[in-house]
Amino acid sequence: LAKTTQPISMDSYEGQEVNITCSHNNIATNDYITWYQQFPSQGPRFIIQGYKTKVTNEVASLFIPADRKSSTLSLPRVSLSDTAVYYCLVGENFNKFYFGSGTKLNVKP
Amino acid sequence: DAGITQSPRHKVTETGTPVTLRCHQTENHRYMYWYRQDPGHGLRLIHYSYGVKDTDKGEVSDGYSVSRSKTEDFLLTLESATSSQTSVYFCAISPGPGTNTEAFFGQGTRLTVV
Numbered sequence: 078l079a080k081t082t083q084p085i086s087m088d089s090y091e092g093q094e095v096n097i098t099c100s101h102n103n104i105a106t107n108d109y110i111t112w113y114q115q116f117p118s119q120g121p122r123f124i125i126q127g128y129k130t131k132v133t134n135e136v137a138s139l140f141i142p143a144d145r146k147s148s149t150l151s152l153p154r155v156s157l158s159d160t161a162v163y164y165c166l167v168g169e170n171f172n173k174f175y176f177g178s179g180t181k182l183n184v185k186p
Numbered sequence: 187d188a189g190i191t192q193s194p195r196h197k198v199t200e201t202g203t204p205v206t207l208r209c210h211q212t213e214n215h216r217y218m219y220w221y222r223q224d225p226g227h228g229l230r231l232i233h234y235s236y237g238v239k240d241t242d243k244g245e246v247s248d249g250y251s252v253s254r255s256k257t258e259d260f261l262l263t264l265e266s267a268t269s270s271q272t273s274v275y276f277c278a279i280s281p282g283p284g285t286n287t288e289a290f291f292g293q294g295t296r297l298t299v300v
Contacts, residue, residue, distance in 0.1 A: 109286050111285055120276045120278070120291025121229070166285070169284060169285060170283045171280055176229040176230070178226060
């Protein structure tokens, strides 16, 4: 299983940009990098996915350097509702996903 | 939200009794997964299915069995529940096996074994 390393927790304030970095030194050629968000008492929800360079959608941006050994999820102007656990996942197939403990983001007013 | 429903949402059962959790989808996705989530462990894959009657083990399959007789239903059975199986169970679905597609998760089932 391709494992990842990300901070256990992060604090931020409303309106700030939050960057969560994930390390995945053993990423394989066919692996995609995917981020999920999980609110308390809910199942994880897909945020964004990429293979290389930069990907942006209406919720977040994902930055992936050329060596693909790390990635950074960027959340612009967070609000209290962005308080959640964020998982960085690396793998080619879902049956090989390693969720880990994720990063608990706490957004303060 | 993707059409995925887990039942029951909450269950308390006694040690040694069999328990079956149900995952129902209306998306006609081929792949279905069962995960458990425990504090400090994130989500761990128990079993998954890649089609009707086609299933395989995940990372933590001991003590669990699954069945998929119809595309829309994926059942997780604890043959003889133990306290170590107290957890939150999530079902997920995806159109394909590859992570270049999106997986959708259910709301979870909180199981307590006493």
